[in-house]
Each structure stands twice: as structure tokens, then as C-alpha cells.
Amino acid sequence: MKIVGHNLTTKESFYFFEIAKGLWITSRHFIYNMYFHIAHLLGKYPEVPAAVTVQYPEEKVPLSRRWRGRHRINARPDGSPRCVACMLCETVCPVQCIHIVAGEHPDPAIEKYPVSFEIDVTRCCWCGMCEEACPVDALYMDTGKSPEPGFSREDLLYRKEQLVKEMPLPGCQRSLNAPGQGPMEANPLGL
Amino acid sequence: MCLDVIITLLKIAIVFGFVLNVAAILSWAERKQSAVMQDRIGANRADVLGFRIFGLFHPIADTIKMLTKEDWVPPAGDAFIHTLAPFLALFTALVVFAVIPFGDTLHIAGRDIPLQIADLNVGILFIVAFGGLGFYSVVLAGWSSENKYSLLGSIRAAAQLISYELALGLSIVGVVMAYGSIELDDIVRGQGQYVLGVIPYWGIVAQPLGFILFFTAAMAETKRVPFDLPESESEIIGYFTEYSGMKFGAFWMGEFIEVISVAGVVTALYFGGWQIPFLSNQGIFIPGLFTIPLPHLLVVLLQVSAFGLKVLFFCWFMLLVRWTLPRFRYDQLMAFGWKFMVPLALVNIVVTGLIKYVF
Ligand code: SF4
Ligand code: SF4
Numbered sequence: 001m002k003i004v005g006h007n008l009t010t011k012e013s014f015y016f017f018e019i020a021k022g023l024w025i026t027s028r029h030f031i032y033n034m035y036f037h038i039a040h041l042l043g044k045y046p047e048v049p050a051a052v053t054v055q056y057p058e059e060k061v062p063l064s065r066r067w068r069g070r071h072r073i074n075a076r077p078d079g080s081p082r083c084v085a086c087m088l089c090e091t092v093c094p095v096q097c098i099h100i101v102a103g104e105h106p107d108p109a110i111e112k113y114p115v116s117f118e119i120d121v122t123r124c125c126w127c128g129m130c131e132e133a134c135p136v137d138a139l140y141m142d143t144g145k146s147p148e149p150g151f152s153r154e155d156l157l158y159r160k161e162q163l164v165k166e167m168p169l170p171g172c173q174r175s176l177n178a179p180g181q182g183p184m185e186a187n188p189l190g191l
Numbered sequence: 192m193c194l195d196v197i198i199t200l201l202k203i204a205i206v207f208g209f210v211l212n213v214a215a216i217l218s219w220a221e222r223k224q225s226a227v228m229q230d231r232i233g234a235n236r237a238d239v240l241g242f243r244i245f246g247l248f249h250p251i252a253d254t255i256k257m258l259t260k261e262d263w264v265p266p267a268g269d270a271f272i273h274t275l276a277p278f279l280a281l282f283t284a285l286v287v288f289a290v291i292p293f294g295d296t297l298h299i300a301g302r303d304i305p306l307q308i309a310d311l312n313v314g315i316l317f318i319v320a321f322g323g324l325g326f327y328s329v330v331l332a333g334w335s336s337e338n339k340y341s342l343l344g345s346i347r348a349a350a351q352l353i354s355y356e357l358a359l360g361l362s363i364v365g366v367v368m369a370y371g372s373i374e375l376d377d378i379v380r381g382q383g384q385y386v387l388g389v390i391p392y393w394g395i396v397a398q399p400l401g402f403i404l405f406f407t408a409a410m411a412e413t414k415r416v417p418f419d420l421p422e423s424e425s426e427i428i429g430y431f432t433e434y435s436g437m438k439f440g441a442f443w444m445g446e447f448i449e450v451i452s453v454a455g456v457v458t459a460l461y462f463g464g465w466q467i468p469f470l471s472n473q474g475i476f477i478p479g480l481f482t483i484p485l486p487h488l489l490v491v492l493l494q495v496s497a498f499g500l501k502v503l504f505f506c507w508f509m510l511l512v513r514w515t516l517p518r519f520r521y522d523q524l525m526a527f528g529w530k531f532m533v534p535l536a537l538v539n540i541v542v543t544g545l546i547k548y549v550f
Binding site: 016019022023025026027029030033034037050051052053055 | 224226227228229230231232403511512514515516
């Protein structure tokens, strides 16, 4: 490790001038921003921003197409989740927040289905590994929604029934199949 | 007799009403000012019936939050002292204002009302003494919490406060020498003179070095950035870690009140108190040229508002410093206090003495 030192010059070691310089920088920002805040109140120069803040719930920045938001499960044309309970997402999840109970599906070609599927978003770190791991085009994080606050842990447990109803954000859809419709053959594994 | 009591109570109501309201508004101003300085917007969400008025409801929302929060006393700690400490912090900060004159003597209906709550003849000593008592709140808070980190925080605080108290006291000596009195009222009156007939003989003119030393030491006494080692909310654990609810709020408000007290003392000692240059009891005057007479009541009103404005200016300035400078390291803090401030304060006294002797 190389430590880069800086010995104070005589003028700097008085602190006083450096402090005055620092105060001038912050005051300059204060005066500039205050001028435009007041101008905005009077309806002048609306195009010059006085702050970089985005007032979040009212204003939103456009999301990237690859933004990882709340999870959703893609549905088959009959509305049941495409998930085949392969447990890949549960295994890959670094914080172990996905809990799946598998059951036998009546269709022998599908083999398994999730009896229950829960994502505990209090623990999720939004890494997106579950989305990448899913082999059957089922789990996606393209809803464009942030997790909402809840009053209990129960509120923050997203279940299969809820996840399958979520829709992708228009323009950001990453799944091959639109939820609930589309030819089954488009599924990479033909499921 | 009865009237005297009423007048005194009225003065107390006015002064403490001003101080406490400004303290609440400072908590708002601190958020807003820092936000504007950093190109942000700052707290603006608290609303009543859809009105936000620039976030001015936040101090009220904060108070409601603090009052309704759980008030927790550490079971191993000393409940009585734990409760006493925040009150002490508030009290010592607030009581300083009792001796600060906020206006000239008011002549009304044949009465002379000094606009100062208590005209103590030990003025400055009273301020220093109560500034010193402020240590107790810090030390008791850390000690009674029965938490070793709080205790360490309060030890840091005590060491810092004692070091800077010395520089603070020594820098005041310069003012006392310059005006020849330790009564604040006399000092403020002394600042009504003029050097060479035109420059008001304010403390800053008489004691420029003393002012810088006093202001720095006083900022250290308020325990705020760049001297916030006692509390250091961002990483080291401070002395009021074990406080919650309104007791924490008392420390928090105490700090703002301390800011106002320091602003008041600085105004009284170095910035002419209620004096306005070229405004005397007779009215506006330009020395040697002319005088415009003004009614007595208007003059007093102008002077009281001048005092208020000066205090507000220094509050604003201290917030500016707080949001500009980073914190000292502890060894730098001690070295700065003992090796820089104290010797300079002593030099200041010697130079003041020499000047007094020569002229
Ligand atoms: S995004 Fe990451 S943390 Fe969240 S459920 Fe998927 S794998 Fe787990
Ligand atoms: S990886 Fe996909 S198919 Fe496998 S359990 Fe998870 S969601 Fe279901």
C-alpha cells in the first residue's frame, strides 16, 4: 500500500484561509441554489434546476430495460405457473429467501409443480440470480416495481398466487412468452 | 413590586419564547440549509391537510414522534441521574440567556426597564460557569447509562470541553480588558463608542484575534461538527447512545439552544449586542454632520430587532460551518486546543495589555 501524504504549506497550516475557502464553496452553492429556488417560486427559469433531487414517489427516473424489480412468475395459457419446481432458484439464491414445496403434476410431461412458492423479500438482495437460473422461462424480475413497505413480515412474503398475477412492465418484458398466452412451443424446453 | 415581577416575567417569556422557537426552527433550518448547500431539497414531506410550507411542520412532527416514543432507561443504569442529565443539558444552555442584554434601557411611563432578564454584576463569569456546568449533563449521561461506550464518549466530551473551556475563558479576558468590565451590559454600552470618530468600537474591532479564538472555542463547546467527537453520530459511539424518546430530544434541542446561546454571547461580546452603528438614543447621527431625531420607542425596537438579527446571523453562520468542515481527529483536536488556541489566547491577552498600557 502506498500512502500519499501531503504536508501542509505554511498558508494552509493557519487553517483560517482554507476554512474561508471551504465556506465560500458551500456558500456559493447555497446562494446559487437559493436564487433559483426563489426564481422557481416566482415562476422564472423553470428549466434551470435548483437541486438534483428526484421527488421519488411523484417523479420517477426511467428504468433500464435490465432493471431488476419485484419478481413475477410467468403463467401457462391456462393461468397456472410455468414453474416446474426444479429448485434451481431456491438453490442459487445467495440469501436463501425462496422456499418451494414441490408436488407431482398430473401431466407426466411436466412432472412437478410448486405446491407453494414463497419469496421472502425482507431478505432478498435483488441480485437476479434466480431469474438467470430458471430453466423454463418461469421466474422474472421485469415487473418494474419496487417492493412496497408492509406492516408485518407476512405482508412481505410474496406467494405463488400473487406472483403469477404480476405483469411485466411494457417494453421491459424479458420472457419469451407473454404471461398467460402464446404457444407453448416457444418455451426453451418445450414445457 | 407586583409590576416589577410582571415585567420580569414578561421579559422571560419574550426571551425564552424567542430562544425556544428559534431552536425549533433551527432544526428545520439545519436540514434545509444543508440541503440547499448540497444541491438537495431537504425534508419537505410532513404535511397538514396537504400544506407543506417548505417542511416547516417537521419540527412539530419530530416533537410528536419523540414524545410518543418509548422512553427506555437502561436497567443497570441509574434511573434518577439518567433522567436528570438531559434536563441539565437544556437548563444550562437556556439559562445563559438570562444575562445577555437584548436592548437598551426602555423608558416607559416613568419607569426604567433594562432589557436584560438579570443584570448580574458577574455577567461573563455567570456565562462561563454555566457553560462549565454543561459538562455535568454530558458526564452524567454517559456514566448513568451503564454502557462503556457511552462512558468513553462522555470522557472524550469532558476532555474536549475542559480543554476548550480554557481557551474560551482566556479569550474573554481580552474583551474584559478592552471594556474594563465583566458586566455584559457595560460591555455592550462600551461598544457604542467610535474609534477615530467613525468606526464603531465593537468587540471585533477591539479584539479581532480574540473573536476568532472565542468563536472557535465556543463552537467546540456546542459539541457540533467539526468538534462533534463526544457524539459522532456517524461512527464512534457517543454519550447519549442509551437515550430514547424526548430525553434524547432534550439533548438534541439542548444542542440547538447552545448554538443560539453562543450566537447571543458572540453578538453581545464582539458584535455590539443591540448597538446599531450611528443610531443612538437621540436618533440617527453622523458624527460631526447631522442628527435625525427618532422617537425613543422606535429606537429601542430597532435595537432589539438588530440584536435578534445578529443572533440569527450567527446561528446561520454556525450551521454553515457545521455543514462545511469535516470533523477533527481526536489527537488533532487536543493538539489544536492546547498547542494553538491556549497560547494564542495568552498572546492575545499580553498584546491587549500592551496596547492598553501604551494608549
Ligand atoms: S433476486 Fe437474488 S436474493 Fe432475490 S430471490 Fe432472486 S436469487 Fe434470491
Ligand atoms: S428455477 Fe424456475 S422452474 Fe425452477 S423452481 Fe425456480 S421458478 Fe420454478
